[in-house]
Amino acid sequence: MIYEMRAVFWGVLLACVDWGRGQETRTFDGDVRDFAIGDSSVYVVTEYRLYQLNHDFTKIIKRDNPKVVYPNQEAPPSNETYPFKVNILLPFIKNKTLITCGTTKCGYCEILDLNEISKSVYSEDIDVGSLDPGDSTIGFIVDVAENSYIMAGRLQSRVSDACANSGQLLVLRNTLEGQNGGIFSDSDESATPYIDTRHKEKFQFVDGFQSNSHIYVFSNFPKERQVRLIWFKSENNKATTLKSLKGAKLKCCGNMERRELLSSSVIPGSGGLHGQVLWAGVFTAGNTSDPINTMLAIYNISSTQLKNDDPDFCYEACPKSLPKGTTSDLQPEAVVFKYSSMTSVLALRHNSWLVFFIGTGDGQLIKLAVDKAYKPACPRVLYKSDDDRCVFPKMHLDPVDRKHVYMALRNQMLRVPVAQCIEHKSLKDCWSAQDPFCGWCESENNKSRCSFQDDCLQPSAWISISEDSQQQNMVSYQVEKSSSGEKITLAVKIHLNVQGTGTFTFACNFLTRSVHLCDKTSPAPAFSRCSCLFSSDQLPAEGLDVTVEIRAGKQNLTEKLMLTNCSEISGPPTSALCSQCMTAGCSWSNDACSWTPRSANSDPIQEVCRLSQSGMNYSEPVIVSIVPSVLSFHGRNHALMTGKNLHHVTRVRIQGHMDCSLKESPVWNNTGSSLTFHIPSGNKGSVSVCVVLPGGRCLGKATVTYGSSPSCTGLIPSTTWASGKRKIKVQGSHLEFVEGVVHDHAPQTIQTNYSSGSLWYHTPLFEHMNQPVTSTVSLRVANQTLACSSQLTYHPDPEFTSYTAIKTGNDLRVTIE
Incomplete structure (x- = not known):
């Protein structure tokens, strides 16, 4: 059993202070300080309020954090009032209560009804969390024996003399009044x-959590720049549980x-009585300019891995002398x-x-599927702000x-679907999504x-992506010639x-040609493979068109194949020739196509053919710069690349994480040392850029970084004249990132000027107007127009109808009407 209750943590890590489909959003009157999920409600804490919402955010209950009164003993006597700021928020599902602890002048805890937070069950002045x-x-x-x-853990660095402070780092506190010492007691x-x-x-x-009978607490030691894990075995009481302390350092990641650890998540389904x-x-390196500043790593933290005592943590007071042994x-x-800036993981x-x-x-929610060999699939952005x-x-x-996944962005809570299976209308589309959550329900x-699998009721078959490996095509095939050369086997999977x-x-x-191809010695099909044996004499020099009709459950699939004599696929070893060979079901090795059988776990075509030679004697292109190299996720038109040996470049390729999301753009104005191209839209983050030569090789290396969308919040001044x-x-x-400005009354894009953080332009003409009118102003970014939140008012041009001149002393005063 994996306990769903996760740790609440506060302090330095909280310094990080609509895109997508189907998400629900709720905006609050202050930044979200913490949130928790119960069986029927979502609980959200801001600076001064606690909120209770339905899972879909349709119903909301507000509760102002109470103000706690402390008597002032100085003369004259008076009372001091302090607001309650929550730093521990725990739904206690078994007891149907919500535990809130935090600070006033000193410590304070209050227990609320889980289903109605306006009902207070109990309160006490006690310092459970930190006071600063x-x-x-x-x-x-956590569960220890039957309790x-x-x-509760805290670090106290600054505590008022008026507050009691035990200074204990980690304790086990009661959750019920009937437990020994009463509620919140640590005895x-x-x-x-x-x-x-x-x-x-x-x-x-x-972070911290309990998995079966083991308790885990994760922490950072900034001074030593270490990530530490301490581990406890749930025993029969508090003392024996805390005495079981073991520890380890978490190392990430190789060279x-x-x-530093930013966020963590136990992986459900692991564990068991003696399981992994x-x-x-x-983890972060603390270098925000590094495109791979943060890394997501998987660890085995089973009890068998944690056998050593930890010299930096002690049961009760640490002795002055350091114990022997190492962590x-x-x-x-x-x-x-x-990635450059991961902040959280689930x-x-x-x-x-x-x-x-x-x-x-930078405000994105990314979904990443990883197979049982820990090989990641292409990441998918579910939401980006x-x-x-x-x-x-x-x-x-x-x-x-x-x-649905719940996430917080500053003063907003979002409920984002984990998948949009219903959008895929066929088995092929459903499979092509490569989403473990989605399958075709017959x-x-x-x-x-x-x-989703649980929406497909038995006995219906639920057909999903293969679990053995990641594939780029639903149906793959391979040809093999017998040792005698008389038979060819066409194997389809x-x-x-x-x-x-x-x-x-x-x-x-x-x-x-509508005639059955296979001879009688072909084996019977067995899910998920079928094979066809035929005479090699049936394969003509020009190739053989084969239609494969596959019946999978109630689904009929048809694949058109062109079989070719593998030995006849020859020529300069280009990536295009490699791809032709592999697509024909043959094998590519040593820059040649052959009948050699491919292994069951062979690399995809793109991987095998990536490094094949161009077959043409081109000088290798070098990319010197791309302007701009930082842009919004909408993309950029008319980007300029400079470099060397660019004469033969036909396209520019933009590749996302792990070579996913590959996009290509044509080039023009190619002088050999510079060229122009459009940068397509993308997700936030850095992507790699290379240039494509005839033959398919992509050479050169550069980086482009996608940022957030521009926004227009105001125009100064907000008025202009018709001319x-x-x-x-x-x-x-x-x-x-703005490329121009557009007025709704003037379709042409107006050139803008950007310097030292300021963007400005000159207003266009507004013809045939005789009274004030408003014009909507939009920013032009690549192929998008983003409206400003305020409008510009046009007034008719001023007209001078008459004037008078009056001499006053040595001056002439002119009045214009």
């Missing part, structure tokens, strides 16, 4: 057990060290994603797939439908559809996974 907003706090529910406790039967550390001056809690516990963490180092099982398991939801510092709001370091899955009466209780039909039919030509300054953000 800059200090670190952690709190989560549930709060594993045991005969003692007050706790965990201490030698590094109180510099310490950050990051690319990332020494997998955990994922986001063990844990290395990652795999690094599955690299891990799920679906069948054999691991699925990670990744929040970023127009601006640079940082995703809160914690995300939650909807515990009821398990199909139903009677032509009601088959792409759906369908890359599907089928789940369901009913029977599943699988059959293949191989035709050429135009008035200088207008545009207010907003990311204005350096």
Whole structure:
């Protein structure tokens, strides 16, 4: 069992202070400080309020944080009032209560009704979390024997003399009044057990959770630049549980060290009584200019990996002399994603797939599927904000439908679907989405559809992507010639996974010119493979067109193949020739095409053919610069590339993470040392750029970084005259990405000028007007127009109808009317 209650943490890590489909949004009156999910409600804390919402945000209950009164003993006597600021928020599902702890003048805790937060069940002046907003706090529910406790941790650096302060780093606190010592007590039967550390001056809690009978707490030691894990075994009481302390250092990641942990998630489905516990963490190097500043790594944190005592943590007070021994180092099982600014992660398991939801510092939610060999698929952006709001370091899955992720962006909460299966209207489209959550549900009466697995009722078959590997085509094939050369085997594999209780039909039919191709020695089909044996005499020199009809359940699939004599595919070893060879079902090795059988786990065509030679004697192009190299996610028109040996470049290729999201743009005005091209739209982050030569090779290397969308919040001045030509300054953000301005009454794009953070332009003419009118102003960014939030008012040109001149002393006063 994996306990869903996750840690609450505060302090330095919270400094990170509409794009997408189907998400629900709720905006609050202040920044989100924390949020938690219960079985029926979402609980959100801002600076001064606590909110309770339905899972879909349709109902909301507000509760102002109480103000706690402290008597002032100085003369004359008076009362001092302090607001309650929450830093621990814990839904205690078993007890149907919501535990809130935080600071007033000193510590304060209040227990509320889980279903109605306006009802207070209990309150007490007690310091459970840290008392200073800059200090670190952690709190989560754990089960020890038959009791549930709060594993509460805090670092106290600045505490008022008027406040009691035990200085204990980690304790187990009661959750019920009937437990020994009463509610919130940290005492045991005969003692007050706790965990201490030698590094109180510099310490950050990051996360904590319980997996079965083991409790894990993660922290950063900034001074030593270390990430630490301490581990406890749930025993029969508080003391024996805390005495079981073990520890380890988390190392990330090889020779690319990332020494600070930002966010983490236990991977569900791991564990069991003696099973492996997998955990994922986001690590940073602290260099925001590095395009791979953060890494997502998977670790095995099973109890068998944690056998050493930790000299930096102690049961009760740490002795002055350092104990002997060293802390063990844990290395990652795999690094599955690299990005400039990951801030949060949530891990799920679906069948054999691991699925990670990744929040970023530039306001994106990315979904990443990873197979059982820890090979990541192409990442997919589920949501991206127009601006640079940082995703809160914690995300939650909807515990009821398990199909939505909750995330916070500054003063907003979002509920984002994990997948949009219903958008795919055929088996091929459903499969092509390469989404572990989506499969084709076979139903009677032509009601088959792409759906989540639990929406496909038995005995219907649910057909999803294959679990053994990641494929680029639903159907693949390979040809092989027998050792005697007399027979050719055409083997076809369908890359599907089928789940369901009913029977599943699988059959293949191989035709050429409407005639059956296979001889009688061909083996019977067995899901997911079928083979056809035929005489090599049936393969003419010009090739053989073959139609393969596949019956998979109720689905009929047809594949058109062109079989070619592998030995006849010859010529200069270009990537195009390699691709032709592999597509024909042959093997490519040593820059030649052959009948040699391909291994079952051979690389995809793109990987095999990537490094093939061009076959032509071109000088290798070199990219010197791309202007602009930083742009908005809308893209950029008329970008300029400079370099050397660019004469033969036909296209510019933009490649996203792990060579996914490949896009190409044609070039023009190619002088050999410079060329012009359009940069297509993309997701936020850095992408690689290379130039394509005839033959398909892509050489040269450069980086382009996509940022947020420009916004226009104001125009100064907000008025102009009909003849135009008035200088207008545009207010907003990311204005350096703007390519021009458009007025709704004038279709042409107006040139803008950008310098030192300021964007300005001259207004166009407004013809045939005799009274004030408003004009909508929009920013032109690539192929998008983004409207300003304010309009510009045009007035008729001033007219001089008459004037009078009066001499006053040595001056002449002229009055114009």
